Structure formats: structure tokens, C-alpha cells
Amino acid sequence: MKNAWMLVATREIVVRALNKGFLIGLVVNVVMIGGLIGFTSYMDGRTESFDVAVVAGDGPAATALESAAGTAASDDQDIELNVVRVDSAAAAEAALEDESADAWLSSGDGEAGGWTLSGWREPDNDLAALVESTVRDQVMAGRADAAGTTVDALTAGSDVETERLDGNPVDPQIVFVAGFVLAFLFFMGAVGSGSMIAGSVIEEKQSRLVEIIATAVPLRQLLAGKIIGSSVIALAQNLLLAGVGLIGASFTDLSAILPAMSATMIWFVVFFTVGFVAVAALYAVAGSLASRTEDLQYTTSPLMMLILGVYVVTFSADGMLERVLSYIPPASIVSMPVRVLNGDALWWEPLVSLLILLLATLGAVLLSERAYRGALMQTGGRVSWKAAMTADRGTTLGA
Template sequence: MTRSDVGRDTSSAWLLVTQREVVVRALNKSFVVGLLVSLGLIAGLMAFFTWQGSRAETFTVAVEASDTAAAATVAAAAAAARAAADEAEESGGPGAERVEVMVLEVTGDDAARAALEDETADAWLSGGDAGWTLTTLRQPDLELVGLLTATVREEVVAENATAAGTSPEELTAGSELATESLDGDALDPGLIYLTSFVLAFLFFMGAVGSGAMIAGSVIEEKQSRLVEIIATAVPLRHVLAGKILGSSVIALAQNLLFGVVGLAGISFTPWAQALPALSASMVWFVVFFTVGFVAVAALYAVAGALASRTEDLQATTTPLMLLLMGIYVITFSADGVLERVLSFVPVASIVSMPVRVLSGDAQWWEPVVSLLLLVAFAVGAVLVSERAYRGALLQTGGRLTWRQALRAEA
């Protein structure tokens, strides 16, 4: 190929660099192993939540064989627990944990105490003219106490109503407490918090992992002086564009894969009803991440160009890593006004705005405005990074600063 042929082909040089970056990264053994491990962790987490939502907690309540009232009360409590679990499962919300209550008949108080001591029974229910008593070996389970308390109250009210010649409905008329929610579609705060943590983690791992790969690729070519050969045939801005696009493709594909596996796993958990909202939030995250990572990748490429040896990478990439770590920590723990502010701050908005979309706190125009701000930031970061990259890439002899790179002749 003649020099004139090279000149004619430089218009698509960025595409060749992009393809090379994608292929090299996809065939990297450590990357593939890390990807498989991450997918395994996500699948395991989803399996845990599925098990957690479907498991049943069993309580065994001892009653004296002659105490038919206590036995009937425990049976009624068991029926109420099954009805509550069925209703929760129909609503599809989290917390649809099934509670089972079983009756253990014993003879005499000593047998009941023995059942508690050897943990054959979790509690001992006894009734009398003076009232009801629930005895346990240690601190009683609050869920069991609440269930039996409600059941005992219903039984006693029914008996008192019969004795008074009336009905339980007449005695309790007007005592019901109705509940209503201003936002009936509001999601569980625990789910929103978990989602914010997951998105922040995906952002941090994707940005730092792929960014480090870019910086390592740049310094490897620079230290081997391969970049000097490349620079004679390909404009450096094409090299930078190819590295940014190639790494962005890999990072985006990785997060898409994580998102698909995660959403598929959620469909088997008690949070399945929130799947549409979670999917919408994930779409916004992917869009924001795609734009924001372009800026992060450009900055990491400059960090690689500022170094002259592989040993210099730690110094040139540490500020970026600390910045991304700070964003990771603050975004998943932010709430209220701070979260609203962060949702418009470039890079931090990659996590904060999708979380606000999920919670329903964002108006329709807010993600659009936030995305435009992120696009403007990404364009500015790429332009500045391109100038610093060209100024630092061919400089050897020591680690450079951003100021030196921007002032150097490119």
C-alpha cells in the first residue's frame, strides 16, 4: 500500500481501531472470566430473592389437649395466615412470605413447658377466665404475637357478643380503620434503594473496568512505541475515537447483558409486578450510561497518554477512580433534594435520574433536560481530551500533567 493509498483510507481509520478494540477486549481471558463471574453473582442474587419470597416460616404452638378453645384459636390463626399470604401473592408485592401455624397437643402444664424447653414448640397458648397467655422460651416472635393477638380478640368478641345477645358485627360497627394511598402505584422503598445500589454498582464497575482497559491499551502502545508507527498513517484523533467507541460498545453490551439477566430474574421474584417500571428505569440508565461513558472513556484515554510507563498509570488514573467512586457512593445513598440536584449533574445523573424515574419523582421533561446536559458535558470532555491526548501521546521521558498535555504541540 502506497502512502497515497493510506491517505485515502484514513477516513475510516477510526472504524478499524474500533473493531480492533472490540475484538481484543472480547477475547481477553480476564474480561471473559469476570463477565461470567458477574453473571453468576446476578443469577445467584435473583435465585436468593426468589427463594426468600417463596419460603414459608412455620410456628408450632402447644395447647393442652383439654383446651379446645385454645386449639380452635390456633387453627383460626393458621387460616388467617394462609389467607394473608394468598392475598399478598395475588397482589404480587414483596413480602408475600407464607406463615404456617401448627398445633401441638400436650397434656398438662409440665408437658407444655417441656415442649418449649426442647424447642418442640415455639409457643404455648393457654386460655382461662382471666384471659389468654402466650408463653415462650425466649423473646416471642412479633409476627406470631400479632397473629394470635388478632385471632384471640376476634374469638373473645364473638363470645361476648353471643353472651350479650348481639353479633360481633354490631359490637364492632364503626371501628374499622380503612387505608388509602395518595399514590397507589408507589413502589416499595426497599426496591428503589436496591435498584439505586445496583445501578450505581453497574456504573462504577463499567466505568472503572472499561476505563482502566483503555488507559492500559494506550500506555501499552505508547511504551512499545507502536503508537509512533500508527501516528504516521492514522490521525491520532481517529485512534482516540476508535478506542472510545470500541470500549463504549463493550461496556454497553456488558451492562445490557447484566440488565437483561437481572430483569429476567426479577420476573420470578415477588417484585415481578414492578417489572415495567424497572424496565423503563433500566432503559434510561442504558441511554445515560452510553452518553456518559463516552466522556469517561475519553478521560481515561488521556490518563493513559499522560503516563510514559505502565508504573505511571496508578498516578494518572487515581483521580478519575476516586471521582467515580465518590459518585458511586453518593448516588445510591442520596435522597430528597440532594438526589434531585444530582439527577441534573453530568455523570452523577447516569444513576440518579433513572432512579428518580423509577420512583415516579421525575416529570417527563426532567430526564430529557438531564440527558441534554450530559450530552453537552460529553462533547466538551471529548474535545478537551482530544487536544490533551494528541499533545501527550507522543511525549516520552516522564509523566505529564493535563496542563502540559494541553499546551504541547500536537
């Protein structure tokens, strides 16, 4: 039958698209991504309010707090500072204990006196940084005035600007998060769709349905249809999840680097499309090596360990390790797009890495095709790779 692989691929796509477990999992993943982005956007955009106590008569502390409140408002630091005036130190401590105040600022005595920002627990880091900066400026201004000069004169020429010579505007923390997300997408796509193709193969083998199918469809085309169908589903799933992520990121502070993130996502889709063909072929062999559903845990374990290893290593890799992994399939599916986002990959490096991945995929498919045809018709127990590879071609129907 000509183009039988198209019928098989179409059936795989339809069956998977109508599978309730797959649809529920997909919806859960979309909701999780949307919820995470929404929570991040909320946390970044909210304004934290702090009530800071100051004892009546502590003029320097009151002045510093009023200045800090003005600075926070004018610089849009997402901090709102309210000054709470109390009668004594004991009243300030009581306000901290009953949580009517978040912190208490007291000024130092004389030249050597230190300022103290107290809290019933550890004061908030952002609040502490704001108050410390304001107090430092206030003390310096007072001493500059006493010396007959100004703060600007004392600090002239002391500004330090940061510069990144590679010109890449992406923050390292964002690169790390992107690496985690891409590794997660690879893991979910590979394991989810791979397990489905292995399950489909063993279901047909265990029910002896494959013996009927093999009389009309060559096993080579049967395998090709399953690989293509599963690849289409896996790719569509990742495109959907990536699209949701990019659209959500456009509503956050990450919108400025969307062009770089979009380019990285395109590279990931290309690498995943090529690499998943090998993953799907190997999972199909894992299904053919089993004789019953219970055997899948054994036959798919090596693939699961490989994919899990890629997931764990790639998103945490850095430096030379990441450069090496970006050329080694299947780790390159994640590592090379991350390097593109990080800006340390030359224009030709993704192309070379993709060529290596393509060759590795071709080798995996050819190897899997031989093992698949050799194991699919063998029953009575689990089939080893050696037995599958050495099976007599005459015993494989529709080769």
C-alpha cells in the same frame, strides 16, 4: 487513513471480547445476579412451618391456634402452623428447650389476664403477628357476644385504606433496591471498561507501539476508536446484566412492576451510553499521562474516587438531594432513572437532564482530546494535566 477509528474500535472490541479476565468477570456477574434473584424468589415462595405448643386444658389457647392455622392457610400467608398438645407447663418448656416446639401459647386469666407467646429464643415475628391478630379477634368476639352485639357491628366504619396520590405503584423499598442496582451497574461498567482503555493506552505507549500507529492513524481518530470500542463493550455488558435481571424478576413478585422497571432501565441505558463516552475519554487521558503501568494507580485515582462517590451517594440519595443529583453529571446517570421509577419526575425532566449530560460529555471529550494528544508522545515520567494541555501542537503526531 479515512475511517481509521473504525479499525481501532473493532480492535478494541475484539481484544476485550477475547480477554479471559473480562469473560470470567462477566460470567461471575451473571451468575451472581441469577443466584440473587433465584434466592429471593425461593425465600418469597417458601412456606415456613411452626410447631406451637398448648397445654391440655387451655381451651382458649387451643382454639386460638386452630383459628390461626386456618387463617394462615386460607389467606395464603406462607405460614403453616401445627398445634402440639402437651400435658403441663413444664412439658411445654421442655418442648421449647429440646426444639420439638417453636413456641408455646398460653391464655390469660380473667378480664385483665394477658396472653403469652413464649419461645426458647425470641419468637418469629411473622408467627407472633399472626397469633396476636387471631387472639385479638377471639377476645373481641367473646366480649362482643357477652355485650349482646357482634365484632362486625363494633368495628363497622373503622377500616382504613391507603392511597398514593401520585399513582405510582412501585414500593419505596423496590426503588431503593433499583437505585443500588443501577449504581452498581454504573460502577462496574465505568471502572471495568475505563480501566481497560487506560491499560490499552499505557501498553501502547510503554512499548512505543503508539509511535508507529501514529504515523498511519491520526491521534484524534485513535482516541475516538478507543472510546467507541470501550463504550460498545460497556453498553453490551450492562444490557446483558440488565436483561438477566429483568428476565429473572419476571419470575418473582416484581413481575407486576416490570413495565415501570423496563422504562427505567431504558432511560439508564440511554444516560449510561452518553455519560460513559466522557468516562472513557477521561480514562484514555489517564493512560496517556502515565509512562508505565505502575503510574496508572496515580493517574486514575481521581476518576476512581469520582465514580466511587457517585456509586455511594446516588443509591442512598433521597428527596431534594436526589432531585439535585439527577441534573448533575455523572450522578444523573443513576439518579434520573431512579426518579423515573419513583414517579416524581415530570416528562420533560429526563430530557433536560440528558441534554445537560450530553453537553458535559461533549466538553469532557474536547478537553480529553487535547490532553490526550499532548501527553501521549511525552515519555520519561508522569505527565501533568497542565503539561499535557500546554504541549506544543507541533510535537503531537497525527493530530
